[in-house]
Amino acid sequence: MTNISKVCIVGASGKLGQYMVEHSLERGYEVVGVCREQSVEKLDRFQDRITINPGATNNREVIQQSVAECDGVLTVLVPWGVQQYSSGTAQAVLDYAKPGARLIYSCGWHITMDGKDKYSQGFLIGMKISSFLGRLTRMVDIDDQVEACNRIFASDTLWTVVRGSGLEEGESQGLPVWSRHVGDPILESDITRRTDFALFMVEALQNDELIHEAPAIVGSQTPSALAHAGDN
Numbered sequence: 001m002t003n004i005s006k007v008c009i010v011g012a013s014g015k016l017g018q019y020m021v022e023h024s025l026e027r028g029y030e031v032v033g034v035c036r037e038q039s040v041e042k043l044d045r046f047q048d049r050i051t052i053n054p055g056a057t058n059n060r061e062v063i064q065q066s067v068a069e070c071d072g073v074l075t076v077l078v079p080w081g082v083q084q085y086s087s088g089t090a091q092a093v094l095d096y097a098k099p100g101a102r103l104i105y106s107c108g109w110h111i112t113m114d115g116k117d118k119y120s121q122g123f124l125i126g127m128k129i130s131s132f133l134g135r136l137t138r139m140v141d142i143d144d145q146v147e148a149c150n151r152i153f154a155s156d157t158l159w160t161v162v163r164g165s166g167l168e169e170g171e172s173q174g175l176p177v178w179s180r181h182v183g184d185p186i187l188e189s190d191i192t193r194r195t196d197f198a199l200f201m202v203e204a205l206q207n208d209e210l211i212h213e214a215p216a217i218v219g220s221q222t223p224s225a226l227a228h229a230g231d232n
């Protein structure tokens with residue numbers, strides 16, 4: 001098990017990022033956060049407890065400086081803009097994290113590692129539409145998030161790609177449950193509390209069973225999780 005004392009959170013100012021900061025501080029980890037310059041103030045409540053390195057998450061120098069001494073890196077992969085934001089971010093972390101560091105990335109269920117996920121027709125149509133509209137408006141590049149994950153899957157670093165269902169706010173329900181493939185019955189409820197998604201990522205830092213896995217997760221108290229509790 002990797003001994004974790006210092007972590008970098010890439011995308012620390014987002015909703016998921018802020019929960020990951022909280023969970024990491026609760027565990028006594030030293031935290032370095034990377035976020036865009038204009039978002040630094042979103043981290044004001046952590047000001048004295050974390051180091052903040054402002055910059056775009058695909059800025060290689062900022063990432064190099066931020067991950068250098070970290071035992072773990074938690075990265076929110078967002079597909080914003082048509083500027084290789086996701087793949088640039090993922091690649092910089094892969095290139096500069098110290099050897100042996102645990103790398104935990106987040107993405108949605110649309111990412112597939114081995115092609116064995118089973119998606120509903122509605123999900124596939126929804127993805128096609130949002131991918132098309134995203135490219136049309138040049139606001140979102142879902143293909144680049146797929147590229148980012150393919151690079152991670154091909155890497156021999158100690159990565160985990162945590163794939164999420166729909167997300168909602170609310171009190172923690174505890175550590176989500178996971179399964180290898182979207183379409184597995186345990187995942188049917190398709191909802192996870194955002195704080196618990198972050199919890200799963202932070203806990204993954206110390207879970208060697210998740211190395212080179214792309215767990216698809218769902219809230220532990222959802223009907224499908226409760227109905228299939230013994231499946232895994």
Ligand SMILES: NC(=O)c1ccc[n+]([C@@H]2O[C@H](COP(=O)([O-])OP(=O)(O)OC[C@H]3O[C@@H](n4cnc5c(N)ncnc54)[C@H](OP(=O)(O)O)[C@@H]3O)[C@@H](O)[C@H]2O)c1
Nearest residue numbers: 011013014015016017036039077078080106107108164165
């Ligand atoms: N169902 C799903 O698809 C699913 C499920 C689980 C997890 N996820 C993952 O979780 C992420 C969502 O995170 P969240 O809930 O924390 O949402 P969020 O608060 O909206 O955070 C999104 C992140 O995107 C950044 N961002 C927003 N606009 C940007 C822009 N124009 N350019 C560059 N960065 C920008 C934010 O940075 P600022 O603070 O600087 O704005 C923040 O770090 C998804 O992108 C995905 O990776 C997805």
